[in-house]
Amino acid sequence: MRNRGLLLKSLALTLLVGSGLVSAGEIVLGNLQDLSGPTSVLGNAVTRGAELAVDRVNAAGGFKGDKVKLVTVDTKGNVQEAIKAFNRLIDHDNAVAVLGPPVSNIGLAIAPMANEKKIAVVGSFIDPRVTVQENGEAQPSMFLIQPTSTQYAEIIASYALEKLGYKKFAVLYDQSNAFAVSMLKPFKAYIEKRGGTVVAEETYTKTDKDYRAQLNKIKSANADVLYIPNYTQDLVITVKQAKQIGLNLPMVSGLDAAPPFATLVGDPEAANNIYFANNFSDKEPQLTEVRNAYRAKFNEDPINKAYLGYDKVTVILKAIELGGGATGPQIIAGLSKVKDVQGTTGVITISPKTHQPLGLSMVMYKIDAGKYQEIGRYVPESHK
């Protein structure tokens, strides 16, 4: 029943598109984000970035004459809400593709439904399980436009181990946060395989606000460097309290240390000697235009998730072009063909085997006395 409905719908759409009847039609893109829950800062940033991209396309006369419409639904950062919201986007709003959230848990929860409905979800959920099933095959409908947590953690690990020469690692991470956990495991695996050791592994959970006891244990573990793959607000606490107890280690972190992190800390002595990998370089020309447009519209600087929102729209529209039409299956087919698309965060090529981006390098940054210094793009030997 359901399948037949879908079939009829897509058949009708293909006919309409084919016959040129809906030339001045509308392409509805769903945007599934957390607008009111614990990751609302990220969700709102993605949404704003996406709105910007859609505005620009429409201002330029739309996508091949079709107006692009972005329908944003709130997940409250909650799986149950996300299931309802996703179904609503498809059934009620007739979205042909969905911009996924930067949160892996939601990605994991909607993957089975997206596969069944043949609606592509393009997201920045970095847990590799969102895009690749346990048997090694790609999740048919899930696409990632950012390095996976494995690629990402390996880049950072390689940089710390092979470039900076650190051998003894301490880690501090949020055990109740899927992002932090997924950034930890590949990191540990990478360094332990290549002669590094983890000398201290400390955790905290969401409601903890004081890490000094953990940091103190790390202090006595005699590590070379501290790995902190956590959310921005936690990183602020970490560096402040590390300074307080006199823990003077260099730190490596994920892209949550990107601006405005150092400004949030507000103390150049605390936000010091921190390395992290960002998706893009601030100096790259393709960013400037988007950043200026964002500033003009929202009156503040975008955080990096906003660029990802922008790129999700770019990639989906490219996929409509490559797939030959704006239906779920066509977009899915088109996404597998996405190659060398210039996004704000880099040149995006999606692997048809894993639905993950190929060869997206990361830009290493160092925070030195509260100032961001770009080190340049870095690709580990093992990734080349």
Next chain:
Amino acid sequence: MDYIYSILTLTGITMIGVMGTYMVTGLTGQFSFGQAAFMAVGGYVSAMLALKYGVPFALAALIGSAAAALSGLLVGMPTVRLRRDYISLVTFGFGEAIISVLNNSAQLTGGAEGLVGIPKRVDLPLVMASVVVCLFLVACYKNSKYGRQCLALRTDELAARSMGIDVNRLKLVTFLFASAITGYAGVLYAFYAQYLEPGYFNWTVSAEWLIIVFVGGINSLTGAMVSAVILTSLPEFLRFASAWRIIIYCIIVLLIINFRPNGIFGDWEISRLWKKKTTVKGGQA
């Protein structure tokens, strides 16, 4: 269609979860602030059995609910001895403790990243049937000797005790029954959503269920169920308001609490529609 189906299914699951809260809070007047933790126990136990040992769904569901009841026993035994004031704290602490255990046993439970690949065994008809069966069980319990004793207990614990009601045992039995039902809601959720994460089961979910029970009318099972339907689908109708929908939801809840101090239904039950007749007849005779 799938949109409506998913709303109905998840509402049904919430209804079953709310039944647990209704029993603990509505019947015995204890304040359960960690009811969602039993949902986590039921969901995780059954899902892990199915995933790791290939246990068939029906058996996994049974064991899952039993495990929730068992954990209810563990929490309930000391809790019923405590003053009412502390029960909210202890159940809250239990909820947090369960989440931390789930996060910590990452090899078994998948930790914060969640448990994936749970087979889909639950659809709308099963959930609807489950709602009916559970509702029947809870209604029977409410009208049984135990239910009446519970009412006495909630109104005046001291008086109930002096009437010879074994208050602690009664609280414990109700608590166990409630945990099993909430655990079953967890089973349904796990095999419907096909994905579990510990963070989902935190105290805010338990708080939401409490809000539902009170908006419906603390003494009324009918009220609790109707308000479960209204309050879980309300945010969906408010989607047009995007970010404002939670605010509208809160305002509606506040209005009801302020202007219908006994909830929408007070202590009215739908069964009165057909029971009233018999009382009238009895009066005439």
Next chain:
Amino acid sequence: MLQNIFFGLSLGAVYSLVAVGFALVFNILKFSNFSHGGVMSFTAYAGYLAYIMLFDGHISGSWMFLAIVTTAAVVGALTAIVIERVGFRRLRRNNAPVIYYFISSITLGILLENIITIFASSNFYSYPLFFSSNNIALFGTTFSVADVVTLLVSSGALIILLLVLYRSKLGLGVRTVSFDVNTASLMGIDPDLVVMATFAMSGALGGISGVFLGMNYSLYPQLGQLVVKGFVASVIGGLGSITGAVIGALLLGIVEVALIGVVGSGWMPACVFVIMLVFLLVRPRGIAGVIVQEKA
């Protein structure tokens, strides 16, 4: 060891301010006021707003801190008064069961948090640096200036609060109403006024805690969820007792830090639960040992 006790105490100091704001309302209306978390988030952002709109460029350092704390305390007091009017006044008129107050407070907490989410959640924000960020070495351990200020201001606020409660007519009114509303109103005390004053005090404390949280942890809408720690501390401390709440908060801080050292932070909530349970079974009156009439 000594250092860990200090960590625990300074963590407990943050909890205690939250717990006291909580206990004040419990004292008088006998319910756990979860809207306090919302007040903390709300005032933290209000302080930030005042900083960028009013104070920035005019004052700095400690003066800026004072200005922001004062603003936040005033906003907190006003917010709490509004909360009382909207969420609880009618319930009191209806003689609603205490449990409804609780539901109302949770809803109000969610409401406040979402108002912030709508207006301020596309980015993270933070206060400026108020104090020198140097450390003070004392007794073989180190404190940050912010820590010391937190400790001083919280104890100052608590002392003022205790003075008001035990040395003023208003405080007498609060204590009377907390004992028995009806008798109090027969004695010519206006319970509405007393309840309002209590909420204002609690809100002001919430405002101060909000600024501390924002100063130490940066601003995000869920900042106020720390309220659960205040809830735990105030209940363990003895329901509604102010000193009990402070002791409960300090103990909670020390126990948490000690458990992190022994079992690691992952198992900490599970251990806190067991300890809490045992404690309540052994000493059902809480730390302060005040017997409160059993309500909900």
